[in-house]
Amino acid sequence: MAARRQECSICMDSFKNPKLIPCHHSFCCNCLEDYVRANVCNGKFNCPICRTSVELPIGGVASLQSNFYMDDADSGETFVCDVCGPKNVASSRCLDCEENLCQSCCYCHEHSKATRHHKICDLGTLDIATKGKIRQRIFCEQHPEDQIRLFCRDCNELICLMCKAVNHDKHTSRTVADYAAERKKTLLRKKDECSDKLRRMKDSKAMAEELDRKVNDAEREEIKAVDEQHLQLKKVLEQEVANMKGRIQNVYHDLRQKIAVFKKCVEEEFVTCYNAQENVQKITDQGTDIDIIRNGTNLEQLISASMLKMDPTHTACLKNKLFSPAQIDATKFIPLMGIMLDSTDAVSITSRKKQSHLSSTFDDLDSVCSLNRNAKTFYCFKKIMLLR
Secondary structure, eight states: OOOOOOBOTTTOSBOSSEEEOTTSOEEEHHHHHHHHHHHOBTTEEEOTTTOOEEEOOTTOGGGSEEOTTOOOTTOOOOEEETTTEEEEEEOEEETTTTEEEOHHHHHHHHHSTTTTTSOEEEGGGOOHHHHHHSSOOOBOSSSTTSBOOEEETTTTEEEOHHHHHHTOTTSOEEEHHHHHHHHHHHHHHHHHHHHHHHHHHHHHHHHHHHHHHHHHHHHHHHHHHHHHHHHHHHHHHHHHHHHHHHHHHHHHHHHHHHHHHHHHHHHHHHHHHHHHHHHHHHHHHHOOHHHHHHHHHHHHHHHHOOOOOOOGGGGGGGTSOSEEOOOOBTTBOHHHHOEEOOHHHHHHHHHHHTOHHHHHHHHHHHHHOOOOSOTTTOTHHHHHHHHO
16 A cells, blocks of 8 residues: 655655654655645644654754655765864774774874773674664753663653652653563554554455446446436436436445545555654664654554545445336326435435345454544545535
């Protein structure tokens, strides 16, 4: 249903400085800035893909979280030297000190008595997963000299050792590594849940396609029945035949539109869930502990969101035909052409008779695609409700 996206959905080109928004869709920074500039309202904008409302941070698009996990070989990602600062680009990394080094600092590191025995590797030879774990270290906003080391459970925030001593001394805290390991296990369980959910979404789409085929077959059968009656009563019933065809076509046209909206909603939900699964994989494989903590809850919510279901009353006319042909009596023309049911009559009859075939079909649909979901998650739910 969906392919792995390695290109921006706005410019349809390879990602350039991709930015990640809360619904876990990514766009080029420049593309998103242009889009937000044209669509922002009251400090918020809708995701170009799933229409989720996103609050624009104080720093604008540039301050949104960067998506480092797009495994684009031509991304040209660079690291700054951890010794002399951002003025120089790092070319090597000391595995003992866990520091990125520019050429000059690397030379000093290799010739210093204290560090000449350290193992140094070329950053260009590292794979994507390793690079993901050595990105620039995160430092405390309150104490810029101290690196983030702990997670305060009481305050639900990342802190440094100084923060722990000054403001969180009586709070329950865990090391970033320990808490990230716990969150990683939860995310991996959610990933398995996502796999099952994706499978059920595929089943749901297959059912929708099968219903679409049945709708087309039923329409052809009904049109054929009308045509056969029409051949016998053509001279006196031409206008009535045209009216009947029009009503049938309108009913099935509306039904196809509802199914098309449902299919589109399932596809959009699949893409969002698929992207969430991909991001879980990337974050758990390549992400830092900070990334896992920052994005874990959001990804869990995306994966845990319930799915759409189709209203079984939409296809009631598949079992109860709109047109019912009758035996021809030359003395009675229009009444014997047949009885034409409108869609509400067909639904009423279906409700009274409780047709077992349609019931079982929509029981299957309901089991794989439930409509009981948060209306904020997918705008397409409202579309389906309006089409009922």
